[in-house]
Amino acid sequence: SEKIAPLQDAVDLDEATNKEKASLLAWRKYRVQVNRVDTLKPVWPEKPASSL
Numbered sequence: 001s002e003k004i005a006p007l008q009d010a011v012d013l014d015e016a017t018n019k020e021k022a023s024l025l026a027w028r029k030y031r032v033q034v035n036r037v038d039t040l041k042p043v044w045p046e047k048p049a050s051s052l
Helices: 004-012 018-035
Strands: none
Touching (some): 004 018
16 A cells, blocks of 8 residues: 555664554554445445554
């Protein structure tokens, strides 16, 4: 995901701020929720607030 990759890079390089770490967690949870959406009766999760 285009939102997750730069945040993950910052974490991997041990340069992420607490805000970036929280944002990464929120986007990863969102990605999991999207993958679990029932395609016959879709209820889409709310996107995390963009912090970048």
